[in-house]
Amino acid sequence: MNEKEKIRISKRLALHLRHDPAAIGLTLAPGGWAEVDALLRALTITREQLDEVVETNTKRRYAFDETGTKIRASQGHSVEVDLGLADATPPDVLYHGTVAKFLDAILCEGLRPMHRHAVHLSATVETARTVAARRGKPVILHVDAAAMAAAGHTFQVSANGVWLTAAVPPEHLHRL
Numbered sequence: 430m431n432e433k434e435k436i437r438i439s440k441r442l443a444l445h446l447r448h449d450p451a452a453i454g455l456t457l458a459p460g461g462w463a464e465v466d467a468l469l470r471a472l473t474i475t476r477e478q479l480d481e482v483v484e485t486n487t488k489r490r491y492a493f494d495e496t497g498t499k500i501r502a503s504q505g506h507s508v509e510v511d512l513g514l515a516d517a518t519p520p521d522v523l524y525h526g527t528v529a530k531f532l533d534a535i536l537c538e539g540l541r542p543m544h545r546h547a548v549h550l551s552a553t554v555e556t557a558r559t560v561a562a563r564r565g566k567p568v569i570l571h572v573d574a575a576a577m578a579a580a581g582h583t584f585q586v587s588a589n590g591v592w593l594t595a596a597v598p599p600e601h602l603h604r605l
């Protein structure tokens with residue numbers, strides 16, 4: 430498969446495994462898992478194509494279960510799922526990449542999950558910059574995760590290394 434084809438399949442996986450499984454007749458189990466066979470039929474792709482997309486995906490967005498018969502997105506859902514991630518101790522500092530037009534609202538009310546289940550935070554400035562660049566010129570926010578944890582906020586880390594938390598109050602945020 431060429432890059433273009435892999436990206437096309439990956440985007441369809443993101444759409445259906447995170448946001449709209451029903452559009453292709455899929456049902457997600459509570460953990461976000463879809464049956465691989467049903468997914469292959471619905472997308473008319475082969476198991477080999479799916480394996481290649483999952484293995485070569487730069488952000489490792491999708492993961493099979495231990496039997497290889499089920500697949501899910503590791504993060505980013507808008508549909509109701511419980512990924513079953515244990516709480517984890519974050520690094521002292523995490524980062525969030527956004528763009529200038531959201532800044533006033535974010536500094537006033539904090540980071541909110543918007544249409545996803547959790548606020549997505551990055552362990553490095555570089556990753557935060559890549560996330561922000563999807564929307565425009567990056568603005569990087571420093572998140573005082575140590576202070577948040579001390580104040581009782583909980584964090585989880587997805588299988589592909591994205592830090593998740595319910596919300597970040599403005600007092601734990603500042604612009605880099």
Ligand code: HQG
Nearest residue numbers: 490505526527531534535538539540541543545549560591
């Ligand atoms: C902003 C991609 C106004 C927030 C990336 C962001 C990531 C607020 C946007 C993953 C706000 C939400 C998630 C507030 C937050 N007022 N705007 N109070 N709080 N925002 O896409 O973090 O490629 O849901 O700054 O790599 O950009 O799909 O979140 O700009 O890991 O795998 O509202 O999506 O991963 O946008 O990205 P998103 P995000 P994938």
